[in-house]
Each structure stands twice: as structure tokens, then as C-alpha cells.
Amino acid sequence: MMYHTQMEAAKAGVITEAMEIVAKKERMEPEKLRELVAKGWVAIPANINHKSLSPEGIGTGMRTKINVNLGISGDCKDYDAEMEKVKMSIRYGAEAIMDLSNYGKTNTFRKKLIEMSPAMIGTVPMYDAIGYLEKDLLEIKAEDFLKVVEAHAKEGVDFMTIHAGINRRCVEALKRDKRTMNIVSRGGSLLFAWMEMTGNENPFYEHFDEVLDILYKYDVTVSLGDALRPGCIDDSSDAGQISELIELGALTKRAWDRNVQVMIEGPGHMAINEIAANMQLEKRICHNAPFYVLGPVVTDIFPGYDHITAAIGGAIAASSGADFLCYVTPAEHLRLPDVNDVREGIMATKIAAHAADIAKGIPGAREQDDLMAQARHKLDWEEMFKIAADGEKARRYFESVPPQDRHSCSMCGKMCAVRTTNMILEGKKVTFCSEK
Incomplete structure (x- = not known):
């Protein structure tokens, strides 16, 4: 029998080649890893079309992994420069690279990236929708968004950030409990704008089963995005953030029922004293699904040094239960990072991840x-x-x-x-x- 996804195989008692590779990397018995994948506590993002991938496990008992964000923007569209960042990220041991390109026909860069990268590749289809479809936001239909998801999946993307949790209930909570920074997620803000202008429900929430059908077909892990993540420490742990987390917990169960692997994305900006509790809250509400955090950035007044503010938060987050850290560079909040910024961001995040692995007693960490x-x-x-x-x-x-x-x-x-x-x-x- 053919199993489309790692989770489907794990539930059937089958240890896949990817599981064997990950188990060896993590010094874990393959059968133990299979059990964790079957429960959803570990994800192995591995698109069937990503042939150059060296699989990695994210979740319970695994080394803390790091992700590097790259991509083309309208102001910085040097494809060669972005590819240099890719090569550096691989050389310095980043386990994942997210292509966050939002300008022009991005699939040329993405296809080349998938072809040569042993690291996992992630995307945010919402970013690419306007350029890919060549339509203004108001003209895009729900089925159009699904076309972009299908295109990314077919190309070989291993995990996708899908902001399916920002439904109308969460928007009401956001409006009721006013924020200093409102919505700082790019994808979340675009969906919020689309929902408000059209009067419709979030298409990724309304058509979540159809999204899962696409992801299952190619074994793409869904990274449930936190559209309402706090963008300053004054907004952390508020009603909008927590109400969306509750929705993500429900969506996690729906994805697992369809044999689609899940990661949950988290804050954001957050004071040190709130981090550990937030990690425990995510694990409880989202059924111990792997947690993927941006930072958290622990203070808002050090632009130019946010690789440090994020590494402090990342070390605390990972030692308290987070499984996957998204790097932050010195250029965060200021500009697109250059090659040196990327290096500094990678090393700061690797310090946080490694320090947390030592604290958690991960085999071989010390x-x-x-x-x-x-x-x-x-x-x-x-x-x-x-x-x-x-x-x-x-x-x-x-x-x-x-x-x-x-x-x-x-x-x-x-x-x-x-x-x-x-x-x-x-x-x-x-x-x-x-x-x-």
C-alpha cells in the first residue's frame, strides 16, 4: 500500500526512509520516532517532490531546529544575492529556509531553491497570491488562493504557513480588545483586509478541508500561522492572540484526522516573564503539536540588535517547549537583511537553539x-x-x-x-x- 504522508505511514506502523534518517540524526530508536510522528508530536516536513531534501524532525525529543527567512521584494530584487544567502544558510547548518518572496514571478527562484537545497523549504502562499495571480486583493476569489497553495505544493515546498485561524470570531476578539500594534503579520493583515472588504469568512478557514486535500497529496506540512501574533510586548498574551490559538488547536485535530502533519506558529514580541507560560499553553491547547516561534523578541527598543533580543527569547522559549526557532537578523524592523545580517541572525539563533538543547538534555547536545x-x-x-x-x-x-x-x-x-x-x-x- 502507498502512504501519501509520513503521518499516514506512521499510523499504519510503517517506518519510512525519512524516519530512519531522522532517527539516526536524533539518536532515537526508529520505532519511538514512528510513534511520535503518528501522534503528531513530531513532524517530518518532506514533500514528495523535494528530491534534494535531507529530512529533519521537529517536535518532542528532537534537537531544536532553526529557520532562515529569505526572498525577493519590490525594493530588493537581486536573485543572485538571495541565492548567496541560501548557500550561506546551508553552510552554517540552518535546517529550514522560508522563501518569503512577494514580488514578480517568484517560482523561478523557488524552483531553483528546492532543486539544490537539502534544507526544508517553506513558503507563505498568501504572500505570492497577488503576484502569481496578477490580481488586486479585492479581485481574488477563495478558489484563487487554493490555486497558489496547489502550485507551491506541486513545486516541492515542504511546509506552508497557512493563516487559517484568523476567522471572524478572532477578528471580533481583536476589535473588542484593542491593541497598540493591531496586526503585524503580513499574511494575516492581507487576509484581514480581504475579509473586511469582501465581508466573507477567511477562505483558508472556510475551505480548510480543501487545503488539507492539497497538502495531503504532496505530503506538505501545514504550519498554522499566527496572524494575530503580538507585534510589541504591550500586545502579548491578549484576547486576539489566545483566541486564535484556540482555533489553531481545533484545526490541528482536523489536519491530523486527514493525515496531514502540523506545526503551530507563535509569538512574536513578548516579555521574558510570559514566555514559559505561553509555551505550555500552546502545547496544551494544540495537543502537543510542534511549536514554531519567531523570537520571541523580548524588548522593543533595540532595532539593529534584534538578533540578540530574539535569541534571548528563543533560548527561553525552546528550553520551555518550543521546537523550531525562526531566525531574526539585525535588520529586523529596518530593511531586507544582507548577507552579513543573515550570518549574524543564523548564529544568534543557533546559540539559542543549542543552549536550549543542553538545558533539555537532548542526546549528544553537550x-x-x-x-x-x-x-x-x-x-x-x-x-x-x-x-x-x-x-x-x-x-x-x-x-x-x-x-x-x-x-x-x-x-x-x-x-x-x-x-x-x-x-x-x-x-x-x-x-x-x-x-x-
């Missing part, structure tokens, strides 16, 4: 850290550079002000604490004035 400690104990710089997540940068910093003695660095020199202690424990004398 191994590299322990090796680094051993290399530092020996003051073995070459070994340190080899172990470091970004050894190239570490070497560049070390060699920019080279020490006189390679057994230390230029900060402490011969007064290096490690050197001093090692010498004493080896029975040697420590002297400074007489040393040449």
Missing part, C-alpha cells in the same frame, strides 16, 4: 561543549577552531592581535589562568619577570 572544554584545558587553539560553531570567526579574532606566546591569547598573555593552573598542577614554577 558533546561539542565538552570537547571544547578539553581543548581549552590544553590551550589547543587549532582544536578549538575546529570544534567552534564558527571556527573561521574565532580564528580571525585570535589572530587579529596575535599573542607572543601561542599558549595563551592577547588578553591575559602569560597571566592566563589556565596556563598558570596547568603549570602548578604539573609541578612547575610560575614566574613572570624572569621569563623571556
Whole structure:
């Protein structure tokens, strides 16, 4: 029997090739992973048409994964520059890349991306609808949106952000409980505008079963988007955000019943003291579906440094239950990120993910850290550079002000604490004035 999706196979007791690969990466027994996929607690986004994919698991017991957002805009339409960002993202170990292009005929870039990328590819069909259909927002019909979903699925996209939760009930909650920033989700704002101008229900909510039919056909994971995510810390955990989360929980069960894998998207901007509770709330309301968070950004006054504000929130979120972190770059809120911004965003998010994995006791998470400690104990710089997540940068910093003695660095020199202690424990004398 042919199983269209990873979840369908898992429910039937079948361990797929993708499950075998993920289990090996995660140091988990394949049967245990199969059980988690069958329950929906782990998603393996793997479109049947993405032939270059190296599958990854997202969810309970898995390493925290990171996503990089890329794409063409009307103001920045340099396809070569975006492809350089893609190559960098893969080189630095991002497990997922979202193509958020919203200008022109985006499928040329997307097809090339899917053809060469071992990372999971995600999209937001709502972004592409206007350019793909060549219609103004008011002219687009419900069936038109489904055409874009089908086109992305057929091309090989592994997961799609579908803002199906912002229905009329959620809009009423939003209007009743006024916000400082209103709606900051691009896709959510477009759907809200379409609903208000046409008087119709959200087409992705109204026709959710038809969306699921498309996703099932190609084994695309639905990433249920948080159209009402908070865009400032003043709006976090409000009625709009929580009412949409309740709708996403109901949609999760509907998707699982149709053997479509699910991820839930979350905030956003949020003060540190609210993060852990929000992670637990999502896991409870959405039946332990994998949680995919943007940040959270923990303070609103550091534009230019939001890779740091987001990494702080991401580390807390992931250690409290989030499974998938969307990177944030220094350019967030300011402009389309350049290659350097992408690098900084990736590394900040990887720090958050890795720190959380250590806290959660993920198998093997501490191994590299322990090796680094051993290399530092020996003051073995070459070994340190080899172990470091970004050894190239570490070497560049070390060699920019080279020490006189390679057994230390230029900060402490011969007064290096490690050197001093090692010498004493080896029975040697420590002297400074007489040393040449």
C-alpha cells in the first residue's frame, strides 16, 4: 500500500526512509520516532517532490531546529544575492529556509531553491497570491488562493504557513480588545483586509478541508500561522492572540484526522516573564503539536540588535517547549537583511537553539561543549577552531592581535589562568619577570 504522508505511514506502523534518517540524526530508536510522528508530536516536513531534501524532525525529543527567512521584494530584487544567502544558510547548518518572496514571478527562484537545497523549504502562499495571480486583493476569489497553495505544493515546498485561524470570531476578539500594534503579520493583515472588504469568512478557514486535500497529496506540512501574533510586548498574551490559538488547536485535530502533519506558529514580541507560560499553553491547547516561534523578541527598543533580543527569547522559549526557532537578523524592523545580517541572525539563533538543547538534555547536545572544554584545558587553539560553531570567526579574532606566546591569547598573555593552573598542577614554577 502507498502512504501519501509520513503521518499516514506512521499510523499504519510503517517506518519510512525519512524516519530512519531522522532517527539516526536524533539518536532515537526508529520505532519511538514512528510513534511520535503518528501522534503528531513530531513532524517530518518532506514533500514528495523535494528530491534534494535531507529530512529533519521537529517536535518532542528532537534537537531544536532553526529557520532562515529569505526572498525577493519590490525594493530588493537581486536573485543572485538571495541565492548567496541560501548557500550561506546551508553552510552554517540552518535546517529550514522560508522563501518569503512577494514580488514578480517568484517560482523561478523557488524552483531553483528546492532543486539544490537539502534544507526544508517553506513558503507563505498568501504572500505570492497577488503576484502569481496578477490580481488586486479585492479581485481574488477563495478558489484563487487554493490555486497558489496547489502550485507551491506541486513545486516541492515542504511546509506552508497557512493563516487559517484568523476567522471572524478572532477578528471580533481583536476589535473588542484593542491593541497598540493591531496586526503585524503580513499574511494575516492581507487576509484581514480581504475579509473586511469582501465581508466573507477567511477562505483558508472556510475551505480548510480543501487545503488539507492539497497538502495531503504532496505530503506538505501545514504550519498554522499566527496572524494575530503580538507585534510589541504591550500586545502579548491578549484576547486576539489566545483566541486564535484556540482555533489553531481545533484545526490541528482536523489536519491530523486527514493525515496531514502540523506545526503551530507563535509569538512574536513578548516579555521574558510570559514566555514559559505561553509555551505550555500552546502545547496544551494544540495537543502537543510542534511549536514554531519567531523570537520571541523580548524588548522593543533595540532595532539593529534584534538578533540578540530574539535569541534571548528563543533560548527561553525552546528550553520551555518550543521546537523550531525562526531566525531574526539585525535588520529586523529596518530593511531586507544582507548577507552579513543573515550570518549574524543564523548564529544568534543557533546559540539559542543549542543552549536550549543542553538545558533539555537532548542526546549528544553537550558533546561539542565538552570537547571544547578539553581543548581549552590544553590551550589547543587549532582544536578549538575546529570544534567552534564558527571556527573561521574565532580564528580571525585570535589572530587579529596575535599573542607572543601561542599558549595563551592577547588578553591575559602569560597571566592566563589556565596556563598558570596547568603549570602548578604539573609541578612547575610560575614566574613572570624572569621569563623571556
